[in-house]
Amino acid sequence: QEDENGILFVCFPVTAIAAVLSRSSMTVKRSLNELETAGLIMRVRQGIGEPNRIYVLIPGKEDAALA
Numbered sequence: 001q002e003d004e005n006g007i008l009f010v011c012f013p014v015t016a017i018a019a020v021l022s023r024s025s026m027t028v029k030r031s032l033n034e035l036e037t038a039g040l041i042m043r044v045r046q047g048i049g050e051p052n053r054i055y056v057l058i059p060g061k062e063d064a065a066l067a
Contacts, residue, residue: 003053008055009044009054009055010053010054011050011052011054012051012054014032017032032054039057039059040056040057041056041057042054042055042057043055
């Protein structure tokens with residue numbers, strides 16, 4: 001999907017990621033936090049009951065998201 005600026009993102013609920021990877025939701029949340037801390041992804045909250053938008057970032061470039 002594209003946001004209002006034409007930047008691609010994915011909406012993938014934590015429970016769905018956990019099911020696909022055969023891991024617990026807690027493991028997925030911890031891994032997403034590590035990726036965000038490392039500057040590899042950016043998550044944007046969408047609201048109650050909605051999955052976050054996940055943008056893949058290009059290391060070393062500020063505000064740069066991959067398609």
